[in-house]
Amino acid sequence: MIYTLARGGGLRDDQIRVQGIEDLGSEVFEIVCPIRGIEVQDPIRIGSVTIASESAVELTSIPDPEGFASEFRGFQAYAVAYVTDRLMLSAEKVGIQEIDLCLSWLTVRSRYSVPPLPDGTLHSWDRASMFVSPSRGRFVYLRGLSTHRRWLRIPKQEVNLGNLELAQKHAGLTKPSLFRAAPMNIRQAIVSCARAAKGIDDLDRVLALWEAIEFYVGDTSVPRLFSKSEMKAIRKAMPKLDNDEKSSRLGILLGDLNSPPLIVKFRRRVAIDGAPVSQSDVDLFVKLRKIRNDAVHGRSLSEPESSEVSQAVAVLSRILVFRMHALGQQNE
Structure with missing residues (x-):
């Protein structure tokens, strides 16, 4: 107990020492x-x-x-x-x-709802x-x-879990105002972040957390890493391949050189909105991103710590509050 x-x-x-528990x-x-x-x-x-x-x-x-x-x-x-x-x-x-x-x-x-099952058996529906x-x-x-x-x-x-008292102690939760014309991606980010907050399974909460971040980032752009002249030089230096499929694949990869990772776009969006986020917060998101990627790509999975997921949800909630405030300011 x-x-x-x-x-x-x-x-x-690793923070708990209970004498005798290892002998169970x-x-x-x-x-x-x-x-x-x-x-x-x-x-x-x-x-x-x-x-x-x-x-x-x-x-x-x-x-x-x-x-x-x-x-x-x-x-x-x-x-x-x-x-x-x-x-x-x-x-x-x-x-x-x-x-x-x-x-x-x-x-x-x-x-x-298809009549035959994969083994050919007919079933009612x-x-x-x-x-x-x-x-x-x-x-x-x-x-x-x-x-x-x-x-x-x-x-x-x-x-x-307790009850919200919006007329008394929790009245401040109505500020900043929920901007009614908020873009669809921000609306979905809020819904996904709430799933991450209310979820029970920690891995499911991590997946919902990163779904919320992807919605939050939306179409945020970052400065190009490679200039047009550099891209032109790279394409000019490409070897001539005798296989169209290989050439097509190489062309697609080159086209993604200026497509930044999600975490880079995330940091850019946070900076624009002015939300206070520390380097340790970013490191936590990176750690949970690896857990998410390992899960969806079928790699060996380490269990997320419930306390770390809750901390990340709190940070993302802070970010979304600043985003909603920024949307309200822009509207005014």
Whole structure:
């Protein structure tokens, strides 16, 4: 519990020293999440997750410290995953990822409307009933099958969400004014940044963060790196190739010499808007950009730190506030 509280407070593994935690042995944990939008009679296996009704899941021994158990019970369906790990927090994270993947697959699969499946099997599809989007309830129940360690809790930041008091303590959030004629790319940047702020999965938050940055940058231009005369000299020095495909490819690459990386355009846009951003902020964005690129290109992935993602979201939110202020000033 001390380890979980420390991680929830933003500390990294290398910043935490809990005596004896390294001596914990691995065991199988059962992760159970209530599911909205699914009805099921008999248990059904989808990937590594089982979808089952309340009667098919053992829920009688759930701890009830805050009266949460009554809210946890009573759903029509539950997703169950099994994960082997030493720590409850690590097992919970992997289990939730597996459950979210299962629910996402069901949503994607429900949109497949071509009569034959890839293996040639014919299947029925009813438009009215197939537009579904199952989702997790806010609680997760975890128990170790060997040690019987267990908890029922609301994971991550969901537990700390409060209400906006726009007429009182949060009245300042209405300034600067949301410029109604803001360009579409800025509108989408705000939507994507909010997804990064409210998301639960840290990798998904990183992807949303960089989607927001791409929208924010838009068509921002930077000074040319190569002059026209330099480009002409480079093209003149190009070797003559006997393959049209190679020549075409080389020409495309040469045409991109004056296309700056996204991070360069991002820094240019920030400078124009006058947002206060430090070099350490930029270094953090670069680090998260590498994580994003590794993920989308299928390379070995390092897990993003939740605290670093939250810090980057805070910096981008600051930048978007300055951008909105600049748009309002231009309009005036």
